[in-house]
Amino acid sequence: MSQAYVTIEVKDQVGYIEFYHPQHNAMPSDVLSQLEQTIINAGNDDSISVLVLKSGGDRTFCAGASFNELISIEDAETGEQFFSGFAKVINAMRKSPKLIIGRVQGKAVGGGVGLAAATDYCFATKFASVKLSELSIGIGPFVIEPAVTRRIGLNAMSQMTLNAETFFTSEWAKTNGLYAEVFEDISALDEAVDTLAKKLAGYNPEALSQMKKVLWEQTENWDVLLKERAKISGTLVLSKFTKDTLQRFK
Known part of the structure:
Protein backbone atom coordinates (compact mmCIF):
# COMPACT_ATOMS: atom_id res chain seq x y z
CA MET A 1 0.00 0.00 0.00
CA SER A 2 1.41 3.41 -0.88
CA GLN A 3 -1.14 5.77 0.71
CA ALA A 4 -0.44 7.19 4.17
CA TYR A 5 -3.05 6.24 6.77
CA VAL A 6 -3.94 6.04 10.44
CA THR A 7 -6.41 3.29 11.40
CA ILE A 8 -7.84 1.76 14.55
CA GLU A 9 -9.17 -1.77 14.91
CA VAL A 10 -10.85 -2.94 18.12
CA LYS A 11 -10.59 -6.63 19.10
CA ASP A 12 -11.43 -8.02 22.55
CA GLN A 13 -11.40 -4.53 24.12
CA VAL A 14 -7.96 -3.79 22.67
CA GLY A 15 -7.64 -0.85 20.27
CA TYR A 16 -4.89 -1.45 17.72
CA ILE A 17 -3.82 1.95 16.33
CA GLU A 18 -1.72 1.68 13.18
CA PHE A 19 0.01 4.48 11.25
CA TYR A 20 1.72 4.21 7.89
CA HIS A 21 3.60 6.38 5.42
CA PRO A 22 5.30 5.09 2.25
CA GLN A 23 8.54 6.91 3.19
CA HIS A 24 9.64 4.55 5.97
CA ASN A 25 6.68 5.61 8.11
CA ALA A 26 7.92 9.20 8.32
CA MET A 27 5.50 11.61 9.93
CA PRO A 28 4.15 14.60 8.00
CA SER A 29 1.76 17.01 9.78
CA ASP A 30 -1.44 15.43 8.50
CA VAL A 31 -0.46 11.94 9.74
CA LEU A 32 0.60 13.37 13.13
CA SER A 33 -2.71 15.19 13.44
CA GLN A 34 -4.71 12.06 12.55
CA LEU A 35 -2.68 10.01 15.02
CA GLU A 36 -3.25 12.54 17.82
CA GLN A 37 -7.01 12.58 17.18
CA THR A 38 -7.22 8.77 16.96
CA ILE A 39 -5.46 8.43 20.34
CA ILE A 40 -7.78 11.01 21.93
CA ASN A 41 -10.92 9.37 20.52
CA ALA A 42 -9.77 5.91 21.63
CA GLY A 43 -9.15 7.26 25.13
CA ASN A 44 -12.81 8.31 25.29
CA ASP A 45 -14.15 5.02 23.89
CA ASP A 46 -15.62 2.81 26.61
CA SER A 47 -15.39 -0.29 24.42
CA ILE A 48 -11.57 -0.02 24.56
CA SER A 49 -9.60 -0.96 27.68
CA VAL A 50 -6.04 -0.94 26.34
CA LEU A 51 -4.30 0.55 23.29
CA VAL A 52 -1.56 -0.85 21.07
CA LEU A 53 0.50 1.56 18.95
CA LYS A 54 2.00 0.01 15.83
CA SER A 55 3.06 0.98 12.32
CA GLY A 56 2.45 -0.61 8.95
CA GLY A 57 5.01 -2.61 6.98
CA ASP A 58 7.63 -4.95 8.38
CA ARG A 59 10.78 -2.85 8.26
CA THR A 60 10.94 0.64 9.78
CA PHE A 61 8.77 1.47 12.78
CA CYS A 62 9.04 5.22 12.22
CA ALA A 63 11.64 7.38 10.45
CA GLY A 64 10.66 10.49 12.40
CA ALA A 65 9.85 13.87 10.90
CA SER A 66 9.00 14.12 7.20
CA PHE A 67 12.09 15.51 5.42
CA ASN A 68 10.01 16.80 2.54
CA GLU A 69 7.98 18.89 4.94
CA LEU A 70 11.05 20.06 6.90
CA ILE A 71 12.63 21.31 3.66
CA SER A 72 9.53 23.33 2.79
CA ILE A 73 9.36 25.26 6.11
CA GLU A 74 10.03 28.96 5.45
CA ASP A 75 9.08 30.74 8.67
CA ALA A 76 9.30 30.17 12.43
CA GLU A 77 5.54 29.91 12.90
CA THR A 78 5.23 27.07 10.37
CA GLY A 79 8.26 25.43 11.95
CA GLU A 80 6.76 25.59 15.42
CA GLN A 81 3.47 24.26 14.06
CA PHE A 82 5.18 21.29 12.42
CA PHE A 83 7.16 20.27 15.52
CA SER A 84 4.05 20.82 17.66
CA GLY A 85 2.60 17.84 15.78
CA PHE A 86 4.93 15.48 17.62
CA ALA A 87 4.34 17.39 20.87
CA LYS A 88 0.58 16.91 20.53
CA VAL A 89 0.88 13.17 19.84
CA ILE A 90 3.14 12.64 22.86
CA ASN A 91 0.79 14.67 25.05
CA ALA A 92 -2.21 12.71 23.75
CA MET A 93 -0.41 9.47 24.68
CA ARG A 94 0.54 10.84 28.09
CA LYS A 95 -2.97 12.08 28.90
CA SER A 96 -4.88 9.11 27.50
CA PRO A 97 -6.68 7.27 30.30
CA LYS A 98 -5.79 4.02 28.50
CA LEU A 99 -2.45 2.23 28.90
CA ILE A 100 -0.57 2.10 25.60
CA ILE A 101 1.58 -0.86 24.53
CA GLY A 102 4.20 -0.13 21.86
CA ARG A 103 4.89 -2.63 19.06
CA VAL A 104 8.19 -1.68 17.42
CA GLN A 105 8.93 -4.05 14.54
CA GLY A 106 11.92 -2.20 13.04
CA LYS A 107 14.18 0.85 13.23
CA ALA A 108 13.02 3.96 15.06
CA VAL A 109 14.61 7.32 14.28
CA GLY A 110 14.06 10.73 15.90
CA GLY A 111 10.37 11.21 16.55
CA GLY A 112 9.92 7.44 16.23
CA VAL A 113 12.06 7.01 19.35
CA GLY A 114 9.85 9.61 21.02
CA LEU A 115 6.72 7.60 20.19
CA ALA A 116 8.26 4.39 21.58
CA ALA A 117 9.30 6.25 24.74
CA ALA A 118 5.81 7.69 25.24
CA THR A 119 4.16 4.24 25.37
CA ASP A 120 3.58 2.67 28.77
CA TYR A 121 5.13 -0.70 27.88
CA CYS A 122 7.11 -1.33 24.74
CA PHE A 123 7.97 -4.56 22.89
CA ALA A 124 10.34 -4.73 19.91
CA THR A 125 12.12 -7.10 17.54
CA LYS A 126 15.90 -7.46 17.41
CA PHE A 127 15.83 -5.30 14.26
CA ALA A 128 14.45 -2.30 16.18
CA SER A 129 17.63 -0.27 16.56
CA VAL A 130 17.25 3.39 17.51
CA LYS A 131 18.84 6.67 16.49
CA LEU A 132 18.43 10.34 17.43
CA ILE A 144 10.80 14.28 22.33
CA GLU A 145 13.61 14.71 24.89
CA PRO A 146 11.34 14.78 27.98
CA ALA A 147 9.69 11.50 26.92
CA VAL A 148 12.99 9.82 26.05
CA THR A 149 14.79 11.03 29.19
CA ARG A 150 11.86 9.96 31.37
CA ARG A 151 12.13 6.46 29.93
CA ILE A 152 15.88 5.82 29.55
CA GLY A 153 17.47 8.50 31.77
CA LEU A 154 19.57 11.55 30.95
CA ASN A 155 22.82 9.63 30.47
CA ALA A 156 21.52 7.26 27.78
CA MET A 157 19.53 10.06 26.11
CA SER A 158 22.71 12.19 25.95
CA GLN A 159 24.67 9.31 24.40
CA MET A 160 22.09 8.91 21.66
CA THR A 161 21.72 12.65 21.06
CA LEU A 162 25.43 13.46 20.87
CA ASN A 163 26.30 10.30 18.92
CA ALA A 164 23.73 11.44 16.38
CA GLU A 165 24.78 9.33 13.40
CA THR A 166 24.90 6.01 15.24
CA PHE A 167 22.20 3.38 15.43
CA PHE A 168 22.01 1.89 18.93
CA THR A 169 20.99 -1.77 18.98
CA SER A 170 17.67 -3.10 20.23
CA GLU A 171 19.58 -4.80 23.07
CA TRP A 172 21.07 -1.43 24.09
CA ALA A 173 17.54 0.00 24.03
CA LYS A 174 16.32 -2.88 26.20
CA THR A 175 19.20 -2.55 28.68
CA ASN A 176 18.43 1.16 29.04
CA GLY A 177 14.71 0.59 29.57
CA LEU A 178 13.18 1.71 26.29
CA TYR A 179 12.06 -1.83 25.41
CA ALA A 180 10.71 -4.27 27.98
CA GLU A 181 11.45 -7.26 25.77
CA VAL A 182 13.11 -7.91 22.39
CA PHE A 183 12.01 -10.76 20.10
CA GLU A 184 13.56 -12.71 17.23
CA ASP A 185 10.84 -11.88 14.72
CA ILE A 186 7.50 -10.15 14.15
CA SER A 187 5.33 -13.20 14.90
CA ALA A 188 6.91 -13.61 18.35
CA LEU A 189 6.52 -9.85 18.88
CA ASP A 190 2.83 -9.92 17.95
CA GLU A 191 2.17 -12.87 20.20
CA ALA A 192 3.68 -11.06 23.19
CA VAL A 193 1.83 -7.82 22.40
CA ASP A 194 -1.53 -9.60 22.08
CA THR A 195 -0.99 -11.66 25.23
CA LEU A 196 -0.18 -8.63 27.42
CA ALA A 197 -2.91 -6.47 25.83
CA LYS A 198 -5.60 -9.11 26.42
CA LYS A 199 -4.39 -9.72 29.96
CA LEU A 200 -4.53 -6.00 30.79
CA ALA A 201 -7.93 -5.64 29.10
CA GLY A 202 -9.28 -8.17 31.61
CA TYR A 203 -8.21 -6.09 34.60
CA ASN A 204 -10.29 -3.47 36.42
CA PRO A 205 -10.52 -0.48 34.02
CA GLU A 206 -10.63 1.99 36.92
CA ALA A 207 -7.44 0.52 38.36
CA LEU A 208 -5.78 0.76 34.92
CA SER A 209 -6.65 4.42 34.47
CA GLN A 210 -5.52 5.30 38.01
CA MET A 211 -2.27 3.43 37.36
CA LYS A 212 -1.81 5.39 34.14
CA LYS A 213 -2.08 8.66 36.11
CA VAL A 214 0.54 7.45 38.59
CA LEU A 215 2.94 6.42 35.81
CA TRP A 216 2.80 9.94 34.34
CA GLU A 217 2.96 11.94 37.58
CA GLN A 218 5.00 15.16 37.41
CA THR A 219 4.57 15.57 33.65
CA GLU A 220 1.65 18.01 33.99
CA ASN A 221 3.84 20.84 32.63
CA TRP A 222 4.40 19.04 29.31
CA ASP A 223 1.59 20.88 27.50
CA VAL A 224 3.61 24.07 27.92
CA LEU A 225 7.10 22.52 27.87
CA LEU A 226 6.71 20.60 24.61
CA LYS A 227 5.21 23.66 22.92
CA GLU A 228 8.25 25.70 23.97
CA ARG A 229 10.52 22.94 22.67
CA ALA A 230 8.65 22.95 19.34
CA LYS A 231 9.47 26.65 19.07
CA ILE A 232 13.22 25.93 19.47
CA SER A 233 13.18 23.30 16.70
CA GLY A 234 10.95 25.47 14.55
CA THR A 235 13.51 28.27 14.67
CA LEU A 236 16.57 26.03 14.17
CA VAL A 237 15.07 24.42 11.06
CA LEU A 238 15.37 27.84 9.36
CA SER A 239 19.12 28.15 10.04
CA LYS A 240 21.49 28.12 7.08
CA PHE A 241 23.21 25.00 8.44
CA THR A 242 19.96 23.03 8.56
CA LYS A 243 18.69 24.31 5.21
CA ASP A 244 21.98 23.31 3.52
CA THR A 245 22.02 19.89 5.22
CA LEU A 246 18.42 19.11 4.29
CA GLN A 247 19.11 20.03 0.67
CA ARG A 248 21.89 17.41 0.62
CA PHE A 249 19.45 14.77 1.85
CA LYS A 250 16.85 15.73 -0.71
Whole structure:
Protein backbone atom coordinates (compact mmCIF):
# COMPACT_ATOMS: atom_id res chain seq x y z
CA MET A 1 0.00 0.00 0.00
CA SER A 2 1.41 3.41 -0.88
CA GLN A 3 -1.14 5.77 0.71
CA ALA A 4 -0.44 7.19 4.17
CA TYR A 5 -3.05 6.24 6.77
CA VAL A 6 -3.94 6.04 10.44
CA THR A 7 -6.41 3.29 11.40
CA ILE A 8 -7.84 1.76 14.55
CA GLU A 9 -9.17 -1.77 14.91
CA VAL A 10 -10.85 -2.94 18.12
CA LYS A 11 -10.59 -6.63 19.10
CA ASP A 12 -11.43 -8.02 22.55
CA GLN A 13 -11.40 -4.53 24.12
CA VAL A 14 -7.96 -3.79 22.67
CA GLY A 15 -7.64 -0.85 20.27
CA TYR A 16 -4.89 -1.45 17.72
CA ILE A 17 -3.82 1.95 16.33
CA GLU A 18 -1.72 1.68 13.18
CA PHE A 19 0.01 4.48 11.25
CA TYR A 20 1.72 4.21 7.89
CA HIS A 21 3.60 6.38 5.42
CA PRO A 22 5.30 5.09 2.25
CA GLN A 23 8.54 6.91 3.19
CA HIS A 24 9.64 4.55 5.97
CA ASN A 25 6.68 5.61 8.11
CA ALA A 26 7.92 9.20 8.32
CA MET A 27 5.50 11.61 9.93
CA PRO A 28 4.15 14.60 8.00
CA SER A 29 1.76 17.01 9.78
CA ASP A 30 -1.44 15.43 8.50
CA VAL A 31 -0.46 11.94 9.74
CA LEU A 32 0.60 13.37 13.13
CA SER A 33 -2.71 15.19 13.44
CA GLN A 34 -4.71 12.06 12.55
CA LEU A 35 -2.68 10.01 15.02
CA GLU A 36 -3.25 12.54 17.82
CA GLN A 37 -7.01 12.58 17.18
CA THR A 38 -7.22 8.77 16.96
CA ILE A 39 -5.46 8.43 20.34
CA ILE A 40 -7.78 11.01 21.93
CA ASN A 41 -10.92 9.37 20.52
CA ALA A 42 -9.77 5.91 21.63
CA GLY A 43 -9.15 7.26 25.13
CA ASN A 44 -12.81 8.31 25.29
CA ASP A 45 -14.15 5.02 23.89
CA ASP A 46 -15.62 2.81 26.61
CA SER A 47 -15.39 -0.29 24.42
CA ILE A 48 -11.57 -0.02 24.56
CA SER A 49 -9.60 -0.96 27.68
CA VAL A 50 -6.04 -0.94 26.34
CA LEU A 51 -4.30 0.55 23.29
CA VAL A 52 -1.56 -0.85 21.07
CA LEU A 53 0.50 1.56 18.95
CA LYS A 54 2.00 0.01 15.83
CA SER A 55 3.06 0.98 12.32
CA GLY A 56 2.45 -0.61 8.95
CA GLY A 57 5.01 -2.61 6.98
CA ASP A 58 7.63 -4.95 8.38
CA ARG A 59 10.78 -2.85 8.26
CA THR A 60 10.94 0.64 9.78
CA PHE A 61 8.77 1.47 12.78
CA CYS A 62 9.04 5.22 12.22
CA ALA A 63 11.64 7.38 10.45
CA GLY A 64 10.66 10.49 12.40
CA ALA A 65 9.85 13.87 10.90
CA SER A 66 9.00 14.12 7.20
CA PHE A 67 12.09 15.51 5.42
CA ASN A 68 10.01 16.80 2.54
CA GLU A 69 7.98 18.89 4.94
CA LEU A 70 11.05 20.06 6.90
CA ILE A 71 12.63 21.31 3.66
CA SER A 72 9.53 23.33 2.79
CA ILE A 73 9.36 25.26 6.11
CA GLU A 74 10.03 28.96 5.45
CA ASP A 75 9.08 30.74 8.67
CA ALA A 76 9.30 30.17 12.43
CA GLU A 77 5.54 29.91 12.90
CA THR A 78 5.23 27.07 10.37
CA GLY A 79 8.26 25.43 11.95
CA GLU A 80 6.76 25.59 15.42
CA GLN A 81 3.47 24.26 14.06
CA PHE A 82 5.18 21.29 12.42
CA PHE A 83 7.16 20.27 15.52
CA SER A 84 4.05 20.82 17.66
CA GLY A 85 2.60 17.84 15.78
CA PHE A 86 4.93 15.48 17.62
CA ALA A 87 4.34 17.39 20.87
CA LYS A 88 0.58 16.91 20.53
CA VAL A 89 0.88 13.17 19.84
CA ILE A 90 3.14 12.64 22.86
CA ASN A 91 0.79 14.67 25.05
CA ALA A 92 -2.21 12.71 23.75
CA MET A 93 -0.41 9.47 24.68
CA ARG A 94 0.54 10.84 28.09
CA LYS A 95 -2.97 12.08 28.90
CA SER A 96 -4.88 9.11 27.50
CA PRO A 97 -6.68 7.27 30.30
CA LYS A 98 -5.79 4.02 28.50
CA LEU A 99 -2.45 2.23 28.90
CA ILE A 100 -0.57 2.10 25.60
CA ILE A 101 1.58 -0.86 24.53
CA GLY A 102 4.20 -0.13 21.86
CA ARG A 103 4.89 -2.63 19.06
CA VAL A 104 8.19 -1.68 17.42
CA GLN A 105 8.93 -4.05 14.54
CA GLY A 106 11.92 -2.20 13.04
CA LYS A 107 14.18 0.85 13.23
CA ALA A 108 13.02 3.96 15.06
CA VAL A 109 14.61 7.32 14.28
CA GLY A 110 14.06 10.73 15.90
CA GLY A 111 10.37 11.21 16.55
CA GLY A 112 9.92 7.44 16.23
CA VAL A 113 12.06 7.01 19.35
CA GLY A 114 9.85 9.61 21.02
CA LEU A 115 6.72 7.60 20.19
CA ALA A 116 8.26 4.39 21.58
CA ALA A 117 9.30 6.25 24.74
CA ALA A 118 5.81 7.69 25.24
CA THR A 119 4.16 4.24 25.37
CA ASP A 120 3.58 2.67 28.77
CA TYR A 121 5.13 -0.70 27.88
CA CYS A 122 7.11 -1.33 24.74
CA PHE A 123 7.97 -4.56 22.89
CA ALA A 124 10.34 -4.73 19.91
CA THR A 125 12.12 -7.10 17.54
CA LYS A 126 15.90 -7.46 17.41
CA PHE A 127 15.83 -5.30 14.26
CA ALA A 128 14.45 -2.30 16.18
CA SER A 129 17.63 -0.27 16.56
CA VAL A 130 17.25 3.39 17.51
CA LYS A 131 18.84 6.67 16.49
CA LEU A 132 18.43 10.34 17.43
CA SER A 133 19.88 11.97 14.32
CA GLU A 134 18.54 15.49 14.88
CA LEU A 135 21.82 17.21 15.86
CA SER A 136 23.45 15.96 12.66
CA ILE A 137 20.94 17.91 10.58
CA GLY A 138 21.22 21.08 12.64
CA ILE A 139 18.27 20.76 14.99
CA GLY A 140 17.94 18.59 18.13
CA PRO A 141 15.50 16.14 19.71
CA PHE A 142 14.01 18.95 21.78
CA VAL A 143 10.33 17.98 21.61
CA ILE A 144 10.80 14.28 22.33
CA GLU A 145 13.61 14.71 24.89
CA PRO A 146 11.34 14.78 27.98
CA ALA A 147 9.69 11.50 26.92
CA VAL A 148 12.99 9.82 26.05
CA THR A 149 14.79 11.03 29.19
CA ARG A 150 11.86 9.96 31.37
CA ARG A 151 12.13 6.46 29.93
CA ILE A 152 15.88 5.82 29.55
CA GLY A 153 17.47 8.50 31.77
CA LEU A 154 19.57 11.55 30.95
CA ASN A 155 22.82 9.63 30.47
CA ALA A 156 21.52 7.26 27.78
CA MET A 157 19.53 10.06 26.11
CA SER A 158 22.71 12.19 25.95
CA GLN A 159 24.67 9.31 24.40
CA MET A 160 22.09 8.91 21.66
CA THR A 161 21.72 12.65 21.06
CA LEU A 162 25.43 13.46 20.87
CA ASN A 163 26.30 10.30 18.92
CA ALA A 164 23.73 11.44 16.38
CA GLU A 165 24.78 9.33 13.40
CA THR A 166 24.90 6.01 15.24
CA PHE A 167 22.20 3.38 15.43
CA PHE A 168 22.01 1.89 18.93
CA THR A 169 20.99 -1.77 18.98
CA SER A 170 17.67 -3.10 20.23
CA GLU A 171 19.58 -4.80 23.07
CA TRP A 172 21.07 -1.43 24.09
CA ALA A 173 17.54 0.00 24.03
CA LYS A 174 16.32 -2.88 26.20
CA THR A 175 19.20 -2.55 28.68
CA ASN A 176 18.43 1.16 29.04
CA GLY A 177 14.71 0.59 29.57
CA LEU A 178 13.18 1.71 26.29
CA TYR A 179 12.06 -1.83 25.41
CA ALA A 180 10.71 -4.27 27.98
CA GLU A 181 11.45 -7.26 25.77
CA VAL A 182 13.11 -7.91 22.39
CA PHE A 183 12.01 -10.76 20.10
CA GLU A 184 13.56 -12.71 17.23
CA ASP A 185 10.84 -11.88 14.72
CA ILE A 186 7.50 -10.15 14.15
CA SER A 187 5.33 -13.20 14.90
CA ALA A 188 6.91 -13.61 18.35
CA LEU A 189 6.52 -9.85 18.88
CA ASP A 190 2.83 -9.92 17.95
CA GLU A 191 2.17 -12.87 20.20
CA ALA A 192 3.68 -11.06 23.19
CA VAL A 193 1.83 -7.82 22.40
CA ASP A 194 -1.53 -9.60 22.08
CA THR A 195 -0.99 -11.66 25.23
CA LEU A 196 -0.18 -8.63 27.42
CA ALA A 197 -2.91 -6.47 25.83
CA LYS A 198 -5.60 -9.11 26.42
CA LYS A 199 -4.39 -9.72 29.96
CA LEU A 200 -4.53 -6.00 30.79
CA ALA A 201 -7.93 -5.64 29.10
CA GLY A 202 -9.28 -8.17 31.61
CA TYR A 203 -8.21 -6.09 34.60
CA ASN A 204 -10.29 -3.47 36.42
CA PRO A 205 -10.52 -0.48 34.02
CA GLU A 206 -10.63 1.99 36.92
CA ALA A 207 -7.44 0.52 38.36
CA LEU A 208 -5.78 0.76 34.92
CA SER A 209 -6.65 4.42 34.47
CA GLN A 210 -5.52 5.30 38.01
CA MET A 211 -2.27 3.43 37.36
CA LYS A 212 -1.81 5.39 34.14
CA LYS A 213 -2.08 8.66 36.11
CA VAL A 214 0.54 7.45 38.59
CA LEU A 215 2.94 6.42 35.81
CA TRP A 216 2.80 9.94 34.34
CA GLU A 217 2.96 11.94 37.58
CA GLN A 218 5.00 15.16 37.41
CA THR A 219 4.57 15.57 33.65
CA GLU A 220 1.65 18.01 33.99
CA ASN A 221 3.84 20.84 32.63
CA TRP A 222 4.40 19.04 29.31
CA ASP A 223 1.59 20.88 27.50
CA VAL A 224 3.61 24.07 27.92
CA LEU A 225 7.10 22.52 27.87
CA LEU A 226 6.71 20.60 24.61
CA LYS A 227 5.21 23.66 22.92
CA GLU A 228 8.25 25.70 23.97
CA ARG A 229 10.52 22.94 22.67
CA ALA A 230 8.65 22.95 19.34
CA LYS A 231 9.47 26.65 19.07
CA ILE A 232 13.22 25.93 19.47
CA SER A 233 13.18 23.30 16.70
CA GLY A 234 10.95 25.47 14.55
CA THR A 235 13.51 28.27 14.67
CA LEU A 236 16.57 26.03 14.17
CA VAL A 237 15.07 24.42 11.06
CA LEU A 238 15.37 27.84 9.36
CA SER A 239 19.12 28.15 10.04
CA LYS A 240 21.49 28.12 7.08
CA PHE A 241 23.21 25.00 8.44
CA THR A 242 19.96 23.03 8.56
CA LYS A 243 18.69 24.31 5.21
CA ASP A 244 21.98 23.31 3.52
CA THR A 245 22.02 19.89 5.22
CA LEU A 246 18.42 19.11 4.29
CA GLN A 247 19.11 20.03 0.67
CA ARG A 248 21.89 17.41 0.62
CA PHE A 249 19.45 14.77 1.85
CA LYS A 250 16.85 15.73 -0.71
